[in-house]
Amino acid sequence: MDGIGEATLRALHLLVAGDAALWNIIGVSFRVSVSAILISAPVAVVLAFLLAYARFPVRLPLISTLQSLQSIPTVVVGLLVYMLLSRRGLFGDLHLLFTQTAMVIGQIVIAFLFVVPMAHGVLAAADRRAWETARTLGAPPWRAMLTVLTELRFGLLAVAIAAFARIVTEVGTSIMVGGNIENFTRNIPTAIALETSKGEFAQGIALGLVLLVLALLLNVFLGMLQGKGEMR
Amino acid sequence: MSAVERSPPLLRLRDIRKTLPTGRQLLDIEALDIHAGGCLLLTGPNGVGKTTLLKIISGLEPPDHALVDYRGTSLAWPAARRRYRRDVIYLHQQAYLFDRSVMENVTYGLHHGFRLSRAQIGERVERALELCGLSHLAGRNARELSGGEKQRVALTRALVLSPRVLLLDEPFAGLDDESRNRTGFLIQRLKSEQVGMVVTSHELLPLAGIADEHLELRAGQLVAPTRTVPRANPARRPRNNETHGHVAYFDMKVGDETG
Numbered sequence: 001m002d003g004i005g006e007a008t009l010r011a012l013h014l015l016v017a018g019d020a021a022l023w024n025i026i027g028v029s030f031r032v033s034v035s036a037i038l039i040s041a042p043v044a045v046v047l048a049f050l051l052a053y054a055r056f057p058v059r060l061p062l063i064s065t066l067q068s069l070q071s072i073p074t075v076v077v078g079l080l081v082y083m084l085l086s087r088r089g090l091f092g093d094l095h096l097l098f099t100q101t102a103m104v105i106g107q108i109v110i111a112f113l114f115v116v117p118m119a120h121g122v123l124a125a126a127d128r129r130a131w132e133t134a135r136t137l138g139a140p141p142w143r144a145m146l147t148v149l150t151e152l153r154f155g156l157l158a159v160a161i162a163a164f165a166r167i168v169t170e171v172g173t174s175i176m177v178g179g180n181i182e183n184f185t186r187n188i189p190t191a192i193a194l195e196t197s198k199g200e201f202a203q204g205i206a207l208g209l210v211l212l213v214l215a216l217l218l219n220v221f222l223g224m225l226q227g228k229g230e231m232r
Numbered sequence: 233m234s235a236v237e238r239s240p241p242l243l244r245l246r247d248i249r250k251t252l253p254t255g256r257q258l259l260d261i262e263a264l265d266i267h268a269g270g271c272l273l274l275t276g277p278n279g280v281g282k283t284t285l286l287k288i289i290s291g292l293e294p295p296d297h298a299l300v301d302y303r304g305t306s307l308a309w310p311a312a313r314r315r316y317r318r319d320v321i322y323l324h325q326q327a328y329l330f331d332r333s334v335m336e337n338v339t340y341g342l343h344h345g346f347r348l349s350r351a352q353i354g355e356r357v358e359r360a361l362e363l364c365g366l367s368h369l370a371g372r373n374a375r376e377l378s379g380g381e382k383q384r385v386a387l388t389r390a391l392v393l394s395p396r397v398l399l400l401d402e403p404f405a406g407l408d409d410e411s412r413n414r415t416g417f418l419i420q421r422l423k424s425e426q427v428g429m430v431v432t433s434h435e436l437l438p439l440a441g442i443a444d445e446h447l448e449l450r451a452g453q454l455v456a457p458t459r460t461v462p463r464a465n466p467a468r469r470p471r472n473n474e475t476h477g478h479v480a481y482f483d484m485k486v487g488d489e490t491g
Contacts, residue, residue, distance in 0.1 A: 132324070132328070134340075135291075136320075137321065138341050139341075139343075
């Protein structure tokens with residue numbers, strides 16, 4: 001117990017003292033995951049909208065497929081991205097393996113597969129009169145789509161936040177395609193895994209605390225959103 | 233019946249056919265005419281396809297087949313829809329208002345294809361809000377309003393676009409007397425501005441003196457109604473330039489006596 005208490009104290013000290021290596025790791029995590037969610041969520045939401053509102057032949061099989069891929073193991077995504085980016089892979093010439101870009105690509109895939117079925121659920125359950133009203137008032141299809149998405153902003157934002165929480169905490173893809181290179185591709189989850197295996201608990205605990213605080217903040221934010229959504 | 237009916241219709245749909253996914257033939261209508269300034273009352277039991285018919289007319293739901301005559305051209309439904317859908321507005325039985333202010337709701341349609349300046353839009357919206365007695369609610373979130381107020385915002389949002397045809401799905405359902413009168417007044421006013429209307433309603437009284445044609449949808453076809461609208465006293469029937477807030481109420485009274 002003494003070890004944990006001491007390590008936690010040292011962890012807090014590292015955080016407060018602005019330890020460069022520690023904050024670098026935190027920076028990598030946020031840069032990668034924020035980029036990934038900003039790129040994948042809008043595209044995923046538009047696809048979800050089409051799956052919910054458009055009528056095209058492969059729609060239903062596509063929905064089922066995407067629903068089953070929602071909880072794909074992150075190591076499997078890591079494996080696929082690794083194979084594509086490795087020297088002999090399809091995109092090997094781009095030399096992206098073990099870079100932050102590779103991590104962003106991996107997380108884009110995870111976030112995309114998470115957001116599409118969730119957002120589809122939100123959109124499919126929503127009031128269709130929103131779409132009809134926008135259309136009958138003369139809005140072109142894309143404007144009507146934006147109107148529907150705006151109407152559902154609280155639910156969709158909640159989906160995006162849940163997706164962010166999933167990618168910012170995942171280890172599998174980051175470690176496989178990022179490689180956990182210090183000051184470059186080492187992010188919070190990969191650093192915790194490494195430090196723990198070395199018996200260096202302080203940094204691991206400090207980073208764990210950051211993730212916990214983040215999870216708490218996101219949860220509070222989500223709660224506020226839901227409260228706002230319910231008032232209407 | 234009147235001069236309105238003898239003029240060629242503004243919008244005519246022919247051979248409207250719609251089959252449900254279950255295989256049941258929902259609609260098989262030979263022709264449906266909508267006249268400028270005419271008000272066609274459509275009745276029929278629940279589930280007979282009145283809403284589907286209105287949605288087909290408005291372009292929101294595809295029929296299996298329909299021909300549309302509009303402004304001198306005759307086209308199949310999918311092609312016609314693009315030409316006329318801007319001029320036709322459908323109003324849901326229970327109005328859907330966007331999660332924004334009343335003002336923003338009423339402004340919504342003016343942003344699409346009207347090419348008005350900000351000032352012109354503001355002026356038009358303000359005038360419409362005033363006409364419909366909603367000025368005092370302009371800044372409120374539309375979701376916080378009562379049912380009757382919502383209904384009026386939806387009507388205002390439609391009439392600010394100056395549509396040629398308005399399709400009203402049960403506009404009086406669930407409204408109290410005052411809201412009913414105001415809605416009746418607005419319908420009367422739109423009619424006087426030569427808007428062609430199709431109204432479905434289970435309640436006939438509020439439409440006395442407004443509806444000038446009545447058809448019943450039965451087994452997918454338009455037939456003469458079994459129940460008729462109480463007639464307003466022709467001598468006391470208001471002319472177009474006399475429309476005011478008491479019209480609907482007044483007509484309803486007359487209807488009560490004669491029907």
